[in-house]
Amino acid sequence: MKKINKIFIYADNVTNQLKLATSKCKNFSLIYRNYTKKFDSSLIDVMNFCKRNKIPIFVNYKRDILKYKFDGFYIPSFEKNFIYTNKLRLGSAHSYREIYQKINQQCKIIFISPLFENLKNKKPLGVVKFNLLIMNFKANFYALGGINKSNINLIFKTKSQGVGGIRIIDDLNLLKKVTQLKFSNNLGNDSL
Secondary structure (H helix, E strand, C coil): CCCCCCEEEEECCCCHHHHHHHHHCCCCEEEECCCCCCCCHHHHHHHHHHHHHCCCEEEECCHHHCCCCCCEEEECCCCCCCCCCCCEEEEEECCHHHHHHHHHCCCCEEEECCCCCCCCCCCCCHHHHHHHHHCCCCCEEEEECCCCCCCHHHHHHCCCCCEEECCHHHCHHHHHHHHCCCCCCCCCCCCC
């Protein structure tokens, strides 16, 4: 298996911004999460793009894609049913209950969100609540949500082992800074 990076970018298709980001920053993984569509050609485009650029790719869990080659599954917080496979699993959670669920689904990385305020959620966890939420679990937790230039340095006050971003790709300078972050003060390990 490829090395899994500490930075994850969420994308639904191959955009010019993603192409530009790949040329500027090499050390990130990609999560393809398209909840609205059935399996379509955009997934093939993203998978081919990732293969050409040697980017690990994780695909939103859908049964009809088990035959394709990708690095693992992304299981969103609302996904309750899951057919177990030997693929690496990432998940997202917003509460204790959802963290337990992701651990039971054998997710190796769990994204906790939202850490900071973002367009979708005006009630972020913040650093203290993030740390309190994860302190009773032994898992690889990553921060997700609202990461921008003004709060990027607050990541080091969390017990996060990495970060994920949806809109982070819109700011290449921020993305470059994030991909250069060292999570040395955290509990992360490089070999999941």
